[in-house]
Amino acid sequence: RQQKELTVPDHAQIQYDSFRKAFYTEVSDIARMTEEEVDQYKAEMENIKTRGKEVPRPIKTWGQTGLSKTILAILKQLKYENPTPIQAQAIPVVMSGRDMLGIAKTGCGKTLAFLLPLLRHVMDQRKCAQGEASPGCIGLIMSPTRELALQIYNETRKFCKHLDLRVVCLYGGSDISDQIALLKSAAEIIVCTPGRMIDMLTVNSGRVTNLRRCTYVALDEADRMFDMGFEPQVTRILDNIRPDRQTVMFSATFPRAMEALARKILTKPVEVTVGGRSIVSNIIKQNVIVMREGEKFQKLLELLGHFFEQGSIIVFVHKQEKADSVLENLIKNGYPCLALHGAVSQEDRASNLRDFRAGNVKIMVATSIAARGLDVKQLCLVVNYDCPNHYEDYVHRCGRTGRAGREGTAYTFLTADDKKYAGNIIRALHASKAQVPEDLQKLWDQYKLEQKAAGKKVGRTSGFSGRGYKFTAEDLIKQKQKKLLALKMHGALDDDDD
DSSP: OOOOOOOOOOGGGSOOOOOOOOOOOOOHHHHTSOHHHHHHHHHHTTOOEEESSSOOOOOSSGGGTTOOHHHHHHHHHTTOOSOOHHHHHHHHHHHTTOOEEEEEOTTSOHHHHHHHHHHHHHHTSOOOOTTOSSOOOSEEEEOSSHHHHHHHHHHHHHHHHHHTOOEEEEOTTSOHHHHHHHHTTOOSEEEEOHHHHHHHHHGGGGTSOOSTTOOEEEEESHHHHIIIIIHHHHHHHHHTSOTTOEEEEEESOOOGGGHHHHHHHSSSOEEEEESSSSOOOTTEEEEEEEOOGGGHHHHHHHHHHHHTTTSEEEEEOSSHHHHHHHHHHHHHTTOOOEEESTTSOHHHHHHHHHHHHHTSSOEEEEOGGGOSSOOOTTEEEEEESSOOSSHHHHHHHHTTSSGGGOOEEEEEEEOGGGGGGHHHHHHHHHHTTOOOOHHHHHHHHHHHHHHHHTTOOOOOOOSOOOOOOOOOHHHHHHHHHHHHHHHHHTTOOOGGGO
16 A cells, blocks of 8 residues: 655645734833844843844743733743743744744743744634534644654643633644544644654645644744754644644754745745854853773763753763663663663653653763753753764753753763764854863864874864664555554545555
């Protein structure tokens, strides 16, 4: 059986309902500010930079957003006192109906920056009626990983339950029939990973759900989404949504090579940058140690002895086998810990994340799959047991600590074999005005001399070069058979879908 392709509709032939994008009105306190005062405020707010025509000024309080009293009350209840820099600038831009590209460091509140305007946008339209035939969502949020999708979903639920809105989360690795059942509740908001969203749009000849009502799209961790190879799926999904939609993209990093691609799916966007591109927060103390491979575990035990009582800890490694090995050795040394990597089942991953967030287990050994967007407030230490192999990965790994204004610490271990990555670490340290250790600089200088002697040019490594796990033909057949069986059992597959 072949999965049906997601075809692109002729939007000119479809009679779409009209909708509103612009809800923002600048309050007098902001309007009265002089240009000098605005520039000074932007500089104080972690150096907010904007590009675009007629960009709204940043706000100072939640009351200046124009959001409903109910949403303001929820923000107060959740103890969100004032907007963070990215929220202060992004919310007026997005609520003015503009497409936006938001670039800000991790842990700065990007989720609320696209979620609050989305809620206002959705509440202005008619609700999806229970039992309505394939009503589809109004707001669509896409993320690169199931963990980040679940995190956004949980944050969205906190608001939706008070606003009489419904939100569902769609991601791979879980029973598709259960998620099909959720869509029958006619949700106004869908949080998803791209692959599973395409599954839902193609099963049962497109009768499970569609994107005809979708008018607002948010892409979180957009650079990671494209670098993980989701570009064709994301593009195909966006091609199925009306061209006059509102689209916003957020990420902590945005390699310049991606900008042209981003602008293909954004219409006259405003670019908002907070704190400079790809930067580790200055409230995170960065430490880099050059050592031999055999010295790593002993150093890790020393760090755990110092930090274990202070909060939670993530240890990052490159490969699943290494994660299991470090986990086993830590348990032997009396440290209870959990693993998070691609070979851990979805059920166990969800359980491990719950225990880690709750503080039931304080150490997580993970591959970079856990690095993007995960928010564990009590996390005090990140250990890069294996050196990140590109700049953005280093920024994101370190950004798991120092969340929501709390101080954090990051340690990175480098061996002689990692010298080609030393330049990335030095660049990150310079960007956040941190000191570069002498032995790290020596390692990088040595690598440059070796490359020069070999007649090779030294460049920066950036972007995600990995393509993930390579499935064999047999794996793919088994995976497809399992999915088709789940669909058939749920009655979501017609005979003509053969």
